[in-house]
Amino acid sequence: MVRKRINKKERQQKLTERLKEDPFLTDEELMQMFNVSIQTIRLDRLELGIPELRERIKSVAELTYSKVRTIGGTEIVGELVDINLGKSGISILETNENMAFKKTSLVRGHNIYAQAESLAIAVIDADVALTGVANVKYKIPVKAGEKLIAKAEVVRERGNKYFVHVFTYVGQNQVFRGKFILVSID
């Protein structure tokens, strides 16, 4: 589907709106959305004073990290962009070639796992939590460069055990799901 180009003013207005709805859209995604070159998107952002994705993620992440109890911010694999302690959380991991097999440029499973596991631990409302059991499924191979959005939810709590489900997406596609049982320790 090729969309008709719109004029600059209209495009910049829509671009601002779309980024308000989803601040984690990549320049590539915006480029396709508006059917323009990546340079045009970069210039638009520059003129509108909208920082690049990495900076946008960071500024959201800084707010959320301060709420986490179980682990330090730098110990989370990916950037934590939303947290509702004891309930849910979202993190974003921008993958690159270093995380992938050289032969195929497919992201190695343990990187996807690491993002999910550290997010599962981060959402727990306790001082220390460790993974007890994990049951994970890789549904679609992830290419280096794709942006992983992991969403965690605490589904049950029983004594010092926490059942956390994590679903990881690339765009609208679910690429991974993990079911974790975490144990909090005094």
Add this chain to the structure above:
Amino acid sequence: MVRKRINKKERQQKLTERLKEDPFLTDEELMQMFNVSIQTIRLDRLELGIPELRERIKSVAELTYSKVRTIGGTEIVGELVDINLGKSGISILETNENMAFKKTSLVRGHNIYAQAESLAIAVIDADVALTGVANVKYKIPVKAGEKLIAKAEVVRERGNKYFVHVFTYVGQNQVFRGKFILVSID
């Protein structure tokens, strides 16, 4: 149990024997075995021309890496010290504080997972293999500095699916087990 010290000649002879049986004993383990200081062990190794653990692991690993088909040697988390392609493999990961939670100095689960998953992939006799499903259990927390020995075994093969079990030990204690279903891709 405090063992009686033995004389230097006898100790060096026994030390050589023990390292022939298990080339991956740490200086700390040898120190306790012979009830001497770590300096004594280091001097013994120097006099006997036995390189340090890291070098011993490396020289064994170099031989084994060349047999792996699915992934590059540097893509394996830990050092691969034994491989029987399509059947089994062993890798060693020396943990450190960087792999652990700052708060507790306990090794983060995803590092233990990464060693197991990459070993499971390495033992597969195919050109490309990806993880489909993993079911893992963390049995005993691992302290930073402990040496993880992972042993993988291909238990079943069905079409392009491989069932691989990995058991990870610290000394004699099993700290982790993972059941992986891997998929080979053409």
